[in-house]
Every structure is written in structure tokens, then in C-alpha cells.
Amino acid sequence: MKGALIGCGFFAQNQLHAWRDIEGAEIVALCDRDEQRLVQSATDFNIARTYFDAEAMFKDAGFDFVDIATTAPSHRTLVEMAARAGVHIICQKPFAENLDDARAMVSAAAEAQRTMMVHENFRWQSPIRAALSIVRSGRIGTPFFGRFSFRSGYDVFTGQPYLAEGKRFIIEDLGIHILDIARAFLGNAERITATTKRINPKIRGEDVATMLLSHIAGATSVVDCSYATRRMPETFPQTLLEIDGTEGTLRLDAGYRLTVQSDGEDVQDVSPPVLPWAEKPWHNIQESVLTIQQHFTDCIAAGREPETSGSDNLQTLALVEAAYLSAAEGRTVTLDEL
Numbered sequence: 001m002k003g004a005l006i007g008c009g010f011f012a013q014n015q016l017h018a019w020r021d022i023e024g025a026e027i028v029a030l031c032d033r034d035e036q037r038l039v040q041s042a043t044d045f046n047i048a049r050t051y052f053d054a055e056a057m058f059k060d061a062g063f064d065f066v067d068i069a070t071t072a073p074s075h076r077t078l079v080e081m082a083a084r085a086g087v088h089i090i091c092q093k094p095f096a097e098n099l100d101d102a103r104a105m106v107s108a109a110a111e112a113q114r115t116m117m118v119h120e121n122f123r124w125q126s127p128i129r130a131a132l133s134i135v136r137s138g139r140i141g142t143p144f145f146g147r148f149s150f151r152s153g154y155d156v157f158t159g160q161p162y163l164a165e166g167k168r169f170i171i172e173d174l175g176i177h178i179l180d181i182a183r184a185f186l187g188n189a190e191r192i193t194a195t196t197k198r199i200n201p202k203i204r205g206e207d208v209a210t211m212l213l214s215h216i217a218g219a220t221s222v223v224d225c226s227y228a229t230r231r232m233p234e235t236f237p238q239t240l241l242e243i244d245g246t247e248g249t250l251r252l253d254a255g256y257r258l259t260v261q262s263d264g265e266d267v268q269d270v271s272p273p274v275l276p277w278a279e280k281p282w283h284n285i286q287e288s289v290l291t292i293q294q295h296f297t298d299c300i301a302a303g304r305e306p307e308t309s310g311s312d313n314l315q316t317l318a319l320v321e322a323a324y325l326s327a328a329e330g331r332t333v334t335l336d337e338l
């Protein structure tokens, strides 16, 4: 398959590296409004076709899918353009700025009969996959409690300055991944209660969020996120897990240490590999980029719906919206309200 990528910014560099390693896909065209970023990426990755304007790129055609690596405000316009052009779509998180846009984007791809996947990559990190496969195997029985925790003091604002400027920060940017992980383990949720705080005075949005979820299948979970936590060693970008099931407990602790206690105790080191183009501490995220993009490519080849499809992601985005509503109104929000 041939692909085009829109948005040659901070994170797209990982996506471009990963596409080079993926079997069955290659990037043949690039688009960015920023000339310097466009030229730099085209040179670094040896891509001949470059565009400032996405509409012009779709008009010239010659590719089967588009990878949308811009920030959320442009996603709906670009997804609808891609659907009109009849190409498959992979789009970065946050998928959309609100649920109405996201629903319209899912409909546009469905009407065009094209695959649409959200680049919701945290659940594709190999330590999370290792934990998921144990829980899905039934080894700890039926889960009844989960704790999904991301607490860090890492400076994300230097690489991604827009994160300091938005009215919303941690739930929309990072919590979205942790809520998605909670769904991957415990299924969809029906209710959420959230509190938020801003600790860092230099940013506009909230940098702490604590959320309590009731899952439809019966489990309760706590999803806690913070970018205002000093810890040594720093655990960025690790998500720590604790899942209690009727037959045992699983924990993913700092340093990628996975412990299962059921009949006896089993401890494994599930550290992700550092890919040749990756660097610590981002290697955990970078490896998941390769895995998710391979999943997208394989699903299209096999005509299968991706695990993190656009329609699946509506449930994750609904949790984000519900968490903000809960925190603003100081009440529990049911997902049916949205």
C-alpha cells in the first residue's frame, strides 16, 4: 500500500520512522503548511512528493491511505477530505475536539467504505500487551477492580508547546490513553466521576485528574493521571497497572516489572525493546507506533476492523467528555447522557 502523511511535526517523526520498517506499506507523499518541517521530513525520509495543501495532495491522488498526524483542530476537515478521496485513514488522538465531530468522521469513513483507525497507541505498548494477554487468558479470573496510573513530572511542554496553551490538558492529551487502556482491560464504562486540578501555574489547563469508572461488565476502576508529580526515578511514560480478579492479581510496576499472583507468584521483566531509531524514555511509546501502524496495515490487507477503530474510539472519547463534564459539575456522569 502507498500512503500519504499530513503533519510533519514533533510526533510524526516517529510515525515516519515506523512506516519505513513496516511490511506492506510505504509513504509516498507528505503535506505540511510549515515549509521548514515539510522540507526537513521529505529530506530525512527521502519522500519525493510534497504539498503545503492537503486538498491539492488528495487531488493528485496515487495513494491508498492517509496518516493524519496533525493536532485535533484539523482532524475532522482532513478525515472528511480523505473519505471523499476514497482512501483508508489512520488519525492521531485526540480523534476529534468533540463527540459530534467524531461521530461525523466515523460516518464519513463508513459511507466511503474505507477503514478508519485512531492512532490510540498506548494499549499497543508491549508491556501493556503482555498484561492484557494474561488478563484475557483468564489466568486471574474475572477482573473486579483496576487501577490505571500515570504520574510524572516530565517536561512535555518543550516538545509540545501547544499542551501548555489549551483550556484542556491532561485528560484530553494523556488521560485519553489511560482511559483507553482501562477499556481494553475492563470493557466499556457506564459511569464516571472525575476531579481535576491545575498545579503548574505556567500552563492553562488541568495537569491532575482522578477518575472513578463503573464498567458495564461489573468492575470498578480508578484512572489517575498527573504531570505534577515529582518521583525519582521518573517513570515517564509508563502506565502502572493493578488488576484484581476473582482468581488472582496482576501488577505492572515501575521499571516494567510484571507480577502475577494466582497459584504462586510469577515476576517478569517486560521492558520494551529500544528500536534502532528510538531513544529512552520515549522508546516505550515509539515501539507502540510501529505495532499500531503494522496492525492498521494488516487489518486493511485482511479486510478486518482494527481494534482501535474510529468507532471503537468513540467510547474512549465519550469518557474524556464525560470526565470533563463530571469535574465541571461535581457529579457522576452516565455515558448515555452524551
Ligand code: NAD
Pocket (backbone or CB within 6 Å): 006, 007, 008, 009, 010, 011, 012, 031, 032, 033, 034, 037, 052, 054, 069, 070, 071, 072, 074, 092, 093, 094, 119, 120, 121, 159, 160, 162, 173, 285
Ligand atoms: P505538532 O504541532 O508538532 O505538529 C503538527 C504539524 O501539523 C505541524 O507541523 C503543523 O504545521 C501541521 N498541520 C496542522 N494542520 C495542518 C493542515 N491542515 N495541513 C497541513 N499541515 C497541518 O504536533 P505534534 O506534537 O506532532 O502532535 C500531533 C498529534 O499527535 C496531536 O494530536 C498529539 O496529541 C498527537 N501525539 C500523539 C502521541 C502518541 O503517543 N500517540 C504523542 C505525542 C503527540
Ligand code: 89Y
Pocket (backbone or CB within 6 Å): 156, 160, 173, 174, 177, 237
Ligand atoms: O501528547 C502525549 C501523548 O499522546 O503521549 C505522551 C504525550 O506526548 C505527552 O503527554
